[in-house]
Every structure is written in structure tokens, then in C-alpha cells.
Amino acid sequence: MTEPPIGPETLNAYVDRELPPAAAARIARRAAREPGLAAQIATLQELRAGVAAIAPETVPLRPERSPGRLWGARAGLAAALAALTITLAAGLWQAGPERAAPADTAPLARLVAEYDAWHDTRPARALPRDIASPRMTALMEATGLALVHEDRIALADGTELRHSGFLGERDCRISLFEMPRTASGFDQPALALHGPASLMQASWTSARTRHILIARDMDKVRFATIADTLREATRSFDGDDAALIARLDAARQRCVG
Amino acid sequence: MLDSVQRDFLQESRSRLFGYAYALTRDSDDAADLCQDCMLRAMAAPRLPAEERAFRAWLFRTLRNLWIDRMRALRRHRALHEDDGTATEIAAPIPEDILVNQLAVRQAFLQLSKAHRDVLALVDIGGFSYDETSTILDVPRGTVMSRVSRARFALSKRLADSGVTPLDTRRRGASDD
Numbered sequence: 213m214t215e216p217p218i219g220p221e222t223l224n225a226y227v228d229r230e231l232p233p234a235a236a237a238r239i240a241r242r243a244a245r246e247p248g249l250a251a252q253i254a255t256l257q258e259l260r261a262g263v264a265a266i267a268p269e270t271v272p273l274r275p276e277r278s279p280g281r282l283w284g285a286r287a288g289l290a291a292a293l294a295a296l297t298i299t300l301a302a303g304l305w306q307a308g309p310e311r312a313a314p315a316d317t318a319p320l321a322r323l324v325a326e327y328d329a330w331h332d333t334r335p336a337r338a339l340p341r342d343i344a345s346p347r348m349t350a351l352m353e354a355t356g357l358a359l360v361h362e363d364r365i366a367l368a369d370g371t372e373l374r375h376s377g378f379l380g381e382r383d384c385r386i387s388l389f390e391m392p393r394t395a396s397g398f399d400q401p402a403l404a405l406h407g408p409a410s411l412m413q414a415s416w417t418s419a420r421t422r423h424i425l426i427a428r429d430m431d432k433v434r435f436a437t438i439a440d441t442l443r444e445a446t447r448s449f450d451g452d453d454a455a456l457i458a459r460l461d462a463a464r465q466r467c468v469g
Numbered sequence: 470m471l472d473s474v475q476r477d478f479l480q481e482s483r484s485r486l487f488g489y490a491y492a493l494t495r496d497s498d499d500a501a502d503l504c505q506d507c508m509l510r511a512m513a514a515p516r517l518p519a520e521e522r523a524f525r526a527w528l529f530r531t532l533r534n535l536w537i538d539r540m541r542a543l544r545r546h547r548a549l550h551e552d553d554g555t556a557t558e559i560a561a562p563i564p565e566d567i568l569v570n571q572l573a574v575r576q577a578f579l580q581l582s583k584a585h586r587d588v589l590a591l592v593d594i595g596g597f598s599y600d601e602t603s604t605i606l607d608v609p610r611g612t613v614m615s616r617v618s619r620a621r622f623a624l625s626k627r628l629a630d631s632g633v634t635p636l637d638t639r640r641r642g643a644s645d646d
Binding site: 220221223224225228230255256259260262263264265266320321324410411412413428 | 471476479488491492505508509510512513573574575578579589590592593594596598599614615617618621622624625
């Protein structure tokens with residue numbers, strides 16, 4: 213007597229090992245007798261394996277992109293600049309236009325851990341300006357953040373990073389990590405913004421350095437503005453930071469944490 | 470904050486998570502972006518499942534929700550449902566005479582509807598059971614079964630339509646088990 217055909221859902225469940233042992237054994241016995249059924253099962257198994265292998269094993273390196281694609285020219289007036297920056301930053305965050313290759317989890321987790329470790333320490337007084345870049349320190353001060361922490365971190369692969377911690381009112385904190393660009397493995401001239409408000413990360417590369425900003429519970433527009441402004445500062449210097457300082461000053465917002 | 474065990478879970482899931490993101494977005498840049506956001510969500514989460522499979526399910530569900538948020542933000546939500554493909558596809562036996570090769574599967578897979586890519590990626594790339602997949606997709610287990618079946622049928626049909634040649638006799642009837 214001819215046995216009824218096995219439905220496609222059951223056959224797929226068999227291939228996915230989702231059937232109870234008794235039902236799976238019945239199908240296995242039939243497949244041993246019916247070459248057509250065995251071939252169907254083999255095809256399903258190959259489809260399954262083919263889909264499993266679809267994702268690229270490694271993430272392609274990001275090609276060089278024009279740093280000016282997303283960011284408009286500097287505006288002269290602080291008010292106009294602030295409006296432009298806030299609009300731009302908000303749009304940037306939503307659209308996520310310049311994407312980084314996914315950071316290896318371990319280094320990123322390490323940087324977040326370093327941020328948290330510093331975050332949990334008692335706030336220190338502002339450090340002397342000669343420790344960090346005076347220009348960077350001045351820019352951060354324009355948005356109400358003072359340099360209070362500096363240390364050096366070695367990653368597992370031997371890469372050494374400089375960690376600068378900036379502190380503002382209401383315990384606003386932001387960490388800037390800088391490492392040699394060659395150690396990053398990929399170029400990222402434009403800005404990449406990621407994460408919810410409770411943990412935000414921005415990264416970009418300049419001529420010789422990869423920069424990573426991390427903050428928790430900071431206003432997103434403020435964070436985006438700081439990141440964009442620092443990116444611009446690290447990539448060019450025409451001798452006048454007034455426009456950058458005006459942009460940072462306009463983006464001051466209280467931290468929510 | 471992640472403990473060391475969860476950090477290991479995250480690191481071990483990274484490749485499959487990227488595969489799932491790639492299956493959803495069909496773009497490696499978008500997939501990388503989505504993974505990055507998902508990992509940051511995990512690092513920012515106040516509480517995470519302690520058990521590995523539950524943690525992985527949380528990760529994939531979070532990534533999927535992030536993707537849906539982006540689709541909505543880009544005003545593609547309507548397309549998401551219109552392109553569902555689950556109502557019109559009729560599951561049928563898989564043709565026996567298709568040659569499955571990885572490149573063809575990849576191309577055919579990326580042409581599937583979003584719903585079909587979603588469910589196959591969770592089962593085949595993510596390695597989730599039907600029960601876990603039903604939890605992530607928030608649909609009954611029976612729906613997962615029928616979607617998997619329809620998705621594989623759609624995949625095989627695309628492979629057959631693309632002119633793939635019959636299996637050679639050496640492979641015919643072979644089993645991976």
C-alpha cells in the first residue's frame with residue numbers, strides 16, 4: 213500500500229530536527245526506502261546549510277568617503293549655527309548615515325568598562341591644561357566639560373590608547389579614547405554615531421589617530437554636536453575655532469543621569 | 470553592564486548576529502551598523518538574561534526591533550508588510566532536481582521577502598529552535614513552521630527559476646546525516 217505523502221511543513225521540521233523522535237524515525241525509515249523522499253530531504257538540508265553560510269565571514273573594510281558629504285559649511289552666526297547643528301545632529305542620529313564596521317566586541321566592551329570605572333570614581337579637580345591638547349580642552353570647556361582624568365590603556369592586542377575624561381555639571385561625563393590610526397585596521401573619516409541615550413558611542417579617524425567618544429545619559433543632540441565638532445577639529449585647523457566653540461556652546465544641555 | 474560571561478556570549482554571537490542583520494538588511498554596511506547598535510544596547514541594558522540561549526534570543530530580538538525601528542524611521546513600514554509574502558506563497562514539495570550551490574543560494578535568498586529572510590535567518594543562521602523563533606518573532610510555533618516551509622519552497626523555486634542544473638548522480642540521494 214502506498215503511504216500518504218509527507219507534508220512540506222513536516223519535512224522541514226524533520227530537517228530542522230524539530231520532530232519528536234518517533235516521528236523523525238518514521239521519516240528516516242521511509243527515506244531509506246524512497247529515493248525521491250531522500251533527495252527532497254537532501255535538498256532541504258543543502259538549502260539549510262546554504263542559508264547558514266550566507267553571511268560574510270568577515271566584515272568588509274569601509275571605503276574612504278568624503279568627509280564633507282554630510283556636514284555643511286560653517287555658518288557665521290552662532291544662532292544659525294546652533295539651529296543647523298541641532299537639526300543636522302538629530303537627523304544624523306536617526307539615519308545613521310556613516311556607519312562603522314562593527315567594532316570588535318571585546319575592545320568596545322573594554323572601553324565602556326574603562327568609561328564606567330572612571331564614571332564611578334570620585335570626580336577630580338580639573339587637570340592642568342598641559343596634560344592634554346590645549347585646543348581639545350578648550351573646545352570641551354566651551355560645552356561645559358572640564359578635563360579631569362587622563363590615563364593610558366593597553367588593549368589585549370597591545371594597542372595603547374589615551375583616555376581623557378571630561379566632567380560637567382550634574383555629573384555629565386564623556387570619555388575620549390585616542391589610538392594610533394594604523395592600529396584600527398580600517399579608515400573611517402566620517403562620523404559614526406551609535407547607541408541609545410543610555411550609552412552612546414561615536415568614532416572617526418583623523419590623519420594619524422582613531423578617536424572614540426563614549427558617554428552615558430547625555431542629550432543625544434549634544435553628544436552628536438560634540439562628536440562632530442571634535443571630528444572637525446581633529447581633521448582641520450584654520451587658526452580660528454570661534455565657529456566650533458559657538459556650536460558647542462549652543463548645544464549645552466543638562467545630562468539626564 | 471555586561472559581566473565577563475555575557476561578554477563571551479556576545480563575542481560568540483557576533484558572527485551569527487551579523488549574519489542575521491545581513492539577511493534582514495541585504496547590505497553589509499547596514500548590517501554592521503545594526504550589529505553595532507545592538508551590541509551597545511546590550512552593554513547599556515540594566516538586566517540581561519543569564520542563560521546563554523535566552524541571552525542570544527534577547528540579542529536577536531533586539532537587533533530585529535532596531536531594524537524595524539529603522540524601517541519605520543525611513544517610512545518603509547508599509548513596504549515591510551506589503552512585501553511580507555506569507556499570504557500568497559503556497560508551500561509545496563521541494564523540487565528534487567535543483568543544484569544547490571552556495572552562490573546561487575545567497576542570490577536567491579536575498580531576493581526573498583523580508584518575512585521569509587527573517588524566519589530562515591533565525592532558524593538557519595541564528596540556529597534557533599522553532600519555539601525560540603516564535604518567541605523572537607512573537608508568532609505561534611505553527612506560524613514559524615509554515616513560514617519556514619514556505620520560505621524554503623520560495624528559495625528552491627527561485628533557484629529552479631534561475632536555471633540551476635540538476636543534481637549530479639553522485640550527490641543524488643546523499644544525506645548529510
